[in-house]
Amino acid sequence: MTTRPPVFISAPIAALVEGIYREDTTIGTLKAHGDLGLGTFNDLDGEMVLLDGVVYRLRPDGDATIIGDEVETPFACVTFFTGDAEERFDKPVAAEDFERRLADLLPSRNLVYSLRIDGRFAHVRARSVPKQVNYRPLAEIAAIQTVFEFEDVEGTMVGFYTPSFLESVHVPGFHLHFLTADRKRGGHVLSAATSDVVVRQQHAPKVELGLPITLDFLTMEKTRDIAADIETVER
Ligand code: ZN
Numbered sequence: 001m002t003t004r005p006p007v008f009i010s011a012p013i014a015a016l017v018e019g020i021y022r023e024d025t026t027i028g029t030l031k032a033h034g035d036l037g038l039g040t041f042n043d044l045d046g047e048m049v050l051l052d053g054v055v056y057r058l059r060p061d062g063d064a065t066i067i068g069d070e071v072e073t074p075f076a077c078v079t080f081f082t083g084d085a086e087e088r089f090d091k092p093v094a095a096e097d098f099e100r101r102l103a104d105l106l107p108s109r110n111l112v113y114s115l116r117i118d119g120r121f122a123h124v125r126a127r128s129v130p131k132q133v134n135y136r137p138l139a140e141i142a143a144i145q146t147v148f149e150f151e152d153v154e155g156t157m158v159g160f161y162t163p164s165f166l167e168s169v170h171v172p173g174f175h176l177h178f179l180t181a182d183r184k185r186g187g188h189v190l191s192a193a194t195s196d197v198v199v200r201q202q203h204a205p206k207v208e209l210g211l212p213i214t215l216d217f218l219t220m221e222k223t224r225d226i227a228a229d230i231e232t233v234e235r
Contacts, residue, residue: 005080006206007112007160008033011217014168016040016075017229018220019135023212027055028069030078033208036116036158038177038188039076041067044132044141047188049177050078051158058177060130060146062185077160077170079114083200092122095193099174102161105201110163112204115176117157119197124150124178126187134216139229147190154181157189161201167227169209171234190235 010025021044030037030050037050047058048067055071056064085105093101106113127145159176166172179186211217 004084004202004205005034006208007077007079007114007204008208008210009170010039010073010076010210011212012169012209013075013171013230014222014226015217015220017138017224017226018222019137020216020220021074021132021134022216023072023074023214025073025076025210025212026069027067027071027073030055030073030076031069034078034080036081036114037076037078038159038175039073042072042074043134044129047128047177047186048073048076049158049179049186050076051156051179056179056183056186058128058186060128062126062128062148062187064179064184064186079202079204081114081116081202083116084202086198086200088198089194090196093194095123095191098192098194102174102199105199106161112163112166112207113161113201114204115157115159115161116200117197120152120154120195121150121197122152122193122195124153124155124192125190126150126178127190128187137224137229139224139232142233148187150178150180150185152195155179155186156181157192159189166207167230169207171230175234188234
């Protein structure tokens with residue numbers, strides 16, 4: 001069996017939950033660790049999609065722009081993606097069934113998987129966030145996020161499945177970001193229903209976790225309930 005590349009996570013999501021929105025990992029560094037992934041940017045300045053080696057910033061209105069290698073991120077998760085297995089959902093899948101159908105494709109709930117889903121979506125509910133001040137707890141951001149809807153749209157979702165025992169490292173369960181086929185719009189996926197899509201997934205034999213050497217990270221104290229805060233802001 002071919003050895004798959006690890007999943008690289010630039011910093012534990014616990015730091016983002018505590019409101020640490022500035023780290024020194026560059027987009028250039030991310031690209032050395034993968035060609036597919038997601039995350040955010042310093043000061044929580046939009047949602048990130050890494051697709052086919054290109055990094056996009058999704059602004060609060062959902063508009064996408066390509067971002068250069070010098071920009072920095074406080075949190076991102078990436079991998080080199082080819083896909084172990086592929087399955088077509090050629091019949092419509094309702095929003096309430098979507099995550100269960102994805103979960104059915106995963107051989108075990110105790111591995112990390114990367115996912116790429118291409119095709120036509122009946123509905124995508126997505127969000128992005130306006131730029132933030134450092135140290136504002138992530139749970140408060142849910143109140144000021146912008147939510148937008150796509151109807152009958154072609155595009156690509158990229159993301160990950162993370163086991164619950166890694167909740168301090170990445171959002172447990174599915175975490176997906178969406179980009180339209182014309183690469184012009186997208187966001188963090190809140191819910192989705194599909195018309196006809198191909199789902200590709202790849203398991204990771206290893207997780208590489210960055211531990212930033214920055215004053216914020218070195219002096220961080222855990223004050224938040226990570227599971228509760230992530231539930232508030234990521235779902
Ligand atoms: Zn996200």
